[in-house]
Amino acid sequence: xxxxxxYQSSKPVDPRVIEAMMPYFRERFGNPSSLHGEGDEATKxxxxxxxxxxxxxxxxxxxxxxxxxxxxxxxxxLIGYASRNKDKGDHIIISEVEHIxxxxxxxYLEKNGFKVSRLPVDQYGKIQVQKLxxxxxxxxxxxxxxxxSNEIGTIQPMAEVGAFAREKGIAFHSDAVAAEGLVPLDVxxxxxxxxxxxxxxxxxxxxxxxxxxxxxxxxxPLIIGGGQERGLRSGTENIxxxxxxxxxxxxxxxxxxxxxxxxxxxxxKLIKNILARIPKSHLNGHPTDRLANxxxxxxxxxxxxxxxxxxRDEGVSAATGSACSSKxxxxxxxxxxxxxxxxxxHGSLEFTFGRFNTEADVDRVxxxxxxxxxxxxxxxxxxxxxETAT
Amino acid sequence: xxxxxxxxxxLDHFRNPRNVGTLEGANVAWGEVGNPxxxxxxxxxxxxxxxxxADIKFQTFxxxxxxATSSMITEMVKGKTLDEALxxxxxxxxxxxxxxxxxxxxxSNLAADALHEAIKNYREQKKAKVPLxxxxxxxxxxxxxxxxxxxxxxxxxYTVDDPSLFKDKRVMVLDRGNKSLETALALTKHTGRVxxxxxxxxxxxxxxxATRLRQSDVKIIYESDPxxxxxxxxxxxxxxHDLNEDEEYELFVDAVIILK
Numbered sequence: 001x002x003x004x005x006x007y008q009s010s011k012p013v014d015p016r017v018i019e020a021m022m023p024y025f026r027e028r029f030g031n032p033s034s035l036h037g038e039g040d041e042a043t044k045x046x047x048x049x050x051x052x053x054x055x056x057x058x059x060x061x062x063x064x065x066x067x068x069x070x071x072x073x074x075x076x077x078l079i080g081y082a083s084r085n086k087d088k089g090d091h092i093i094i095s096e097v098e099h100i101x102x103x104x105x106x107x108y109l110e111k112n113g114f115k116v117s118r119l120p121v122d123q124y125g126k127i128q129v130q131k132l133x134x135x136x137x138x139x140x141x142x143x144x145x146x147x148x149s150n151e152i153g154t155i156q157p158m159a160e161v162g163a164f165a166r167e168k169g170i171a172f173h174s175d176a177v178a179a180e181g182l183v184p185l186d187v188x189x190x191x192x193x194x195x196x197x198x199x200x201x202x203x204x205x206x207x208x209x210x211x212x213x214x215x216x217x218x219x220x221p222l223i224i225g226g227g228q229e230r231g232l233r234s235g236t237e238n239i240x241x242x243x244x245x246x247x248x249x250x251x252x253x254x255x256x257x258x259x260x261x262x263x264x265x266x267x268x269k270l271i272k273n274i275l276a277r278i279p280k281s282h283l284n285g286h287p288t289d290r291l292a293n294x295x296x297x298x299x300x301x302x303x304x305x306x307x308x309x310x311x312r313d314e315g316v317s318a319a320t321g322s323a324c325s326s327k328x329x330x331x332x333x334x335x336x337x338x339x340x341x342x343x344x345x346h347g348s349l350e351f352t353f354g355r356f357n358t359e360a361d362v363d364r365v366x367x368x369x370x371x372x373x374x375x376x377x378x379x380x381x382x383x384x385x386x387e388t389a390t
Numbered sequence: 391x392x393x394x395x396x397x398x399x400x401l402d403h404f405r406n407p408r409n410v411g412t413l414e415g416a417n418v419a420w421g422e423v424g425n426p427x428x429x430x431x432x433x434x435x436x437x438x439x440x441x442x443x444a445d446i447k448f449q450t451f452x453x454x455x456x457x458a459t460s461s462m463i464t465e466m467v468k469g470k471t472l473d474e475a476l477x478x479x480x481x482x483x484x485x486x487x488x489x490x491x492x493x494x495x496x497x498s499n500l501a502a503d504a505l506h507e508a509i510k511n512y513r514e515q516k517k518a519k520v521p522l523x524x525x526x527x528x529x530x531x532x533x534x535x536x537x538x539x540x541x542x543x544x545x546x547x548y549t550v551d552d553p554s555l556f557k558d559k560r561v562m563v564l565d566r567g568n569k570s571l572e573t574a575l576a577l578t579k580h581t582g583r584v585x586x587x588x589x590x591x592x593x594x595x596x597x598x599x600a601t602r603l604r605q606s607d608v609k610i611i612y613e614s615d616p617x618x619x620x621x622x623x624x625x626x627x628x629x630x631h632d633l634n635e636d637e638e639y640e641l642f643v644d645a646v647i648i649l650k
Binding site for chain 2: 117120122131301302303305306309313322336338339341342344346379380381382
């Protein structure tokens, strides 16, 4: 078994979650909309799960809408809110460092008559509320800022943005997928109106997610049908998935504090050792306000996909922001937004730790990465000039 | 096909690249091909004897297939005449590697281009009998940049009296001679991100200053011109024109220093 250090892209389902889900495929298969006993049982478990998940973010049960995942939740939050509230204005603000789904939804809204401002970030990927203020217009109806960057792990000043948006009477959405399970979420503390959650990102099954919609917020549904989820998300409820997500939340609530401490230890050990052992290496993202599981590093004069291939040969799975590995051959938009040149973004490597990692995984990377970087630099026309500089 | 789904042959050339390095001496020429947007850079060195490629070496900054195609082409053309080598296409290289993911075809294009560039340089060298490459001369009065006046003192500064005011900022210093180099160096004491933009191919500073610059964390962007300063109320990014590749891109910064 190799060292899987790409928990940001996909997580295994916790075995305790699978166990909790199993009865809901065969014995407890009822549809909550049915009036018989099986249906009532399904309704009961659905509402219990809703309550559990609401508690995880300090929300009320009726504020939780189940979706097919975080991407759908982001779609309802932005498109559903914008289309419902377009009589109030046509302007939306997102940040430059959002997840690709938010960026592409924003482009879709632009094609459909909305105006989008993209808030720049500092060199660590952090937004500044003063810069938000300069972009507000009377037409601004929605601000969407990811809780933390799914790439470089920088945590945004949520409470500050929330207070600012509430004072201005502008709705505030946050995609919290990268942060869930790593940071205690509280929609009341941070004054968040719409919040996206994913099940897989807390070791639940894929295909299920949540949009928190604060009481009083009006959004249009994107999926029309039998009127489930208060009419905001039709389609027979995925009870097994919902039970899985709820179980994942329960486990997280008891284990998160210890888990975050353990992962932060791995992160710090990796960052410290790599920066010390590999010359011309840098940390991307914020030095302190960063997710406990995220080590995003950059190596001058080499390219990320080459690093991934070489690490793969050593049984280590990681990710990169390099253009060469992306479908569009564009470098990571997040890295470019922090002020990096394309060639610098090219040499980035992202390690994200998770529940099933051990210290041996960290040690493995510390052992195999320095010689890989050295070998690839020997091939690089950019490194020679820099070698003479040190 | 995913970018990393390579043939065994590509992986073999990636893991054990052939003919890595540089060449020097008589009858040697080199070609360089880069792509600032995707970031790849490839250098191909050839040594010519009797109109044939007697030796060939490469250096590549790029992805797995960029390295594999460079390595592959060196094996394919060693011993060939220059005319034969010029006939090698990106498709030939991809075929020799038992195929490349479609999205990666541009990388093998670079390997063939770099070789063709080297051959072209060799022939021009022979004809002109001057060493290549020619360093571009780019001195002259600096023209005003779009947005320069609009953002004056809102991120654009004509003088730097106190470099500590730029603490932890991303600062771009435009090449205005030795004084601007000194300014860039002074700023590195206060921020980790100093970018020096010059239209030249190399920095022409006295030896002592050049050494200090090389040893510093100043990031130099050569052969580039700032076209426009952009932002909302204050400087947020600069549109850069890459003169070598004739491409434009935005660079996010907090301040731009234009010494007058």
